[in-house]
Amino acid sequence: MPELSARERVERVFRREPVDTMPFFSGMGMVLRPAIKELGYKFPQIHRDPVKLARAAILSSKMFGFDSVVVPFDMCCESQAIGNTISLYEDSEDTLYPTIPEKMWKSMDEVEIPADIADHWPISLIYEAIKIVKKEAPEYPIGAWQLGPFTMAGQVLELDILLKGIFKQTAKVEATLDKLADMIIAIGQKLQAAGADYITLREMGTGTDLISPRTWKNIIQPRIRKILEAWKSPKILHICGATNLLIEMMNDCGADAISVDIKNNLAESREKLGKNTLLFGNFDVFALPCKEETTVEQAVEGIKTNIDGGVDAVWPGCDLWPDIKEANMKAIVETARTYGKKPSPAVGRL
Amino acid sequence: MATKEELLEKLKNGVVEYEEDPVSEAAQQALDEGYDPLEMIMDGLAAGMEVVGDLYDRNEYFVPEILMCADAMYVGLNILRPHVPKRQEGGLNAQVVIGSVQGDVHDIGKNLVKMMFDVAGWEVYDLGRDVPLEKFVEEQMRTDSEVVAMSAMMTTTMLGMKKVIQMIKEKNPNVAIMLGGAPVTQDVAKLFGADGYAESAGNAVSEGIKMISRLRQMQK
Numbered sequence: 008m009p010e011l012s013a014r015e016r017v018e019r020v021f022r023r024e025p026v027d028t029m030p031f032f033s034g035m036g037m038v039l040r041p042a043i044k045e046l047g048y049k050f051p052q053i054h055r056d057p058v059k060l061a062r063a064a065i066l067s068s069k070m071f072g073f074d075s076v077v078v079p080f081d082m083c084c085e086s087q088a089i090g091n092t093i094s095l096y097e098d099s100e101d102t103l104y105p106t107i108p109e110k111m112w113k114s115m116d117e118v119e120i121p122a123d124i125a126d127h128w129p130i131s132l133i134y135e136a137i138k139i140v141k142k143e144a145p146e147y148p149i150g151a152w153q154l155g156p157f158t159m160a161g162q163v164l165e166l167d168i169l170l171k172g173i174f175k176q177t178a179k180v181e182a183t184l185d186k187l188a189d190m191i192i193a194i195g196q197k198l199q200a201a202g203a204d205y206i207t208l209r210e211m212g213t214g215t216d217l218i219s220p221r222t223w224k225n226i227i228q229p230r231i232r233k234i235l236e237a238w239k240s241p242k243i244l245h246i247c248g249a250t251n252l253l254i255e256m257m258n259d260c261g262a263d264a265i266s267v268d269i270k271n272n273l274a275e276s277r278e279k280l281g282k283n284t285l286l287f288g289n290f291d292v293f294a295l296p297c298k299e300e301t302t303v304e305q306a307v308e309g310i311k312t313n314i315d316g317g318v319d320a321v322w323p324g325c326d327l328w329p330d331i332k333e334a335n336m337k338a339i340v341e342t343a344r345t346y347g348k349k350p351s352p353a354v355g356r357l
Numbered sequence: 358m359a360t361k362e363e364l365l366e367k368l369k370n371g372v373v374e375y376e377e378d379p380v381s382e383a384a385q386q387a388l389d390e391g392y393d394p395l396e397m398i399m400d401g402l403a404a405g406m407e408v409v410g411d412l413y414d415r416n417e418y419f420v421p422e423i424l425m426c427a428d429a430m431y432v433g434l435n436i437l438r439p440h441v442p443k444r445q446e447g448g449l450n451a452q453v454v455i456g457s458v459q460g461d462v463h464d465i466g467k468n469l470v471k472m473m474f475d476v477a478g479w480e481v482y483d484l485g486r487d488v489p490l491e492k493f494v495e496e497q498m499r500t501d502s503e504v505v506a507m508s509a510m511m512t513t514t515m516l517g518m519k520k521v522i523q524m525i526k527e528k529n530p531n532v533a534i535m536l537g538g539a540p541v542t543q544d545v546a547k548l549f550g551a552d553g554y555a556e557s558a559g560n561a562v563s564e565g566i567k568m569i570s571r572l573r574q575m576q577k
Contacts, residue, residue: 094487096459096460099459101459101460101516101517102513102516103459103460103513103514104460104511104513106460106461106462106487107462108462108487166463166465167424167465167468170420170421170424170465171421171424171425171428173421174421174422174425175425215416215419216420216539217419217420218419218420218421219416219419219421222419222421247539248539252416292512293512293515293540293545294544298548300548325512325540326512326513328512328513329513330516
């Protein structure tokens with residue numbers, strides 16, 4: 008049985024063609040502390056330097072045998088490009104991702120996005136990082152991502168303005184989301200042009216623990232469809248939190264694969280989606296690779312349960328948390344390789 | 358002149374239907390007509406939020422609705438609370454330190470839980486969001502609060518909670534710790550040594566409402 012390269016394995020999965028074994032890859036951040044340490048970087052330094060961003064991503068994948076490299080790691084590039092100040096937590100030794108402490112826009116009326124936003128720094132450094140990965144690690148497929156418009160709106164406005172606005176100022180909410188959707192389309196197209204092999208739309212904050220299925224259908228879905236239609240395949244739609252009430256609508260947006268987190272009931276999703284849809288995720292990024300008390304054996308069992316649940320790739324349900332236990336992380340990837348030799352619902356085996 | 362029951366119903370329905378004007382009118386009328394403001398808060402406004410919690414549990418209401426109900430509730434609370442005699446307020450004289458942990462700027466869940474404590478008449482020390490871990494410990498010590506409530510929306514910030522719990526429990530093992538946020542599970546809360554948890558903003562409301570319901574029962 009031929010051993011496929013990481014690139015071949017991932018590309019074949021997206022085409023739903025048989026593979027040798029299940030890939031371990033993600034559409035969200037996969038940067039890990041051991042790689043950052045070996046490179047001599049500090050966590051806050053890697054987000055705004057394209058070389059550090061690329062090399063931290065490459066080495067994380069190489070050290071642990073992942074099937075792809077993903078950039079960027081933080082969710083503030085677009086908001087910073089628009090003009091917001093970010094916190095990098097440069098004095099902290101803890102793993103703290105950049106945040107936006109104060110948003111400059113206080114209402115939806117103020118939202119105005121420059122026409123050339125996709126060319127602004129620091130968004131532009133992601134394109135540079137992709138090109139570096141392409142040059143220095145051509146054997147890996149490159150994953151990039153964009154937040155969905157509702158989640159992105161929470162990066163440029165206070166989220167409660169949006170949430171309350173759904174009922175009280177529906178037209179304004181829709182206009183705001185349309186502006187952001189256009190920005191997301193433009194950036195995604197540039198990520199793909201720079202060399203991203205697949206792209207994930209992370210509309211994280213729209214699970215039904217936050218908004219209703221009806222709101223999702225009326226407000227969220229039209230924008231997701233528009234964005235995915237404008238991007239090339241392969242493209243993945245990811246939503247965090249409660250997604251079982253949305254899963255069929257998620258599958259009706261034009262994505263090549265659906266990604267969910269640990270709150271999704273996989274068996275129920277698989278039953279609703281059928282066997283032909285690529286379904287990723289539901290792997291607990293804290294309990295299995297990070298939790299101090301989780302043994303290697305428990306991590307392996309967790310991944311077996313994930314695979315048995317009906318996923319087509321071992322794909323973290325969120326960003327991999329950088330402070331992993333190395334033995335657990337390696338065992339998780341190894342389990343994807345060994346236990347993933349049997350066919351998954353949508354992808355056969357060579 | 359309205360009866361007590363009519364005013365309680367108006368307050369309750371105003372909260373459930375997120376209509377601020379009827380809540381404002383009923384609260385003012387209750388004061389003008391000499392009804393007990395604490396009773397109006399607990400059996401009117403809080404009872405309304407109890408219904409809201411049930412609607413959330415039944416997937417009929419979601420967070421946008423809860424936020425609007427909360428706005429309506431605060432309209433009534435801001436009118437009634439200043440008239441609750443100090444000795445009577447909440448009945449528990451309890452204090453809570455609350456905030457979103459460092460690295461996390463999400464505060465919707467935190468603010469909804471804060472509302473529950475406000476309704477119950479607790480003294481709330483709100484540290485806001487992106488709060489340095491040591492600040493929780495300092496504020497608990499300064500205020501001698503019985504409860505510390507922390508929120509984290511992301512796995513990446515969740516572990517900060519464990520450090521805070523360790524620091525607080527070392528100094529004062531009797532402090533009750535509440536955790537909330539999307540990545541927090543019962544398992545995580547137990548592992549970190551917390552005394553209670555809520556997994557989402559809506560769930561935080563639901564849990565908070567149960568707590569208020571228990572308080573309402575205790576006061577009867």
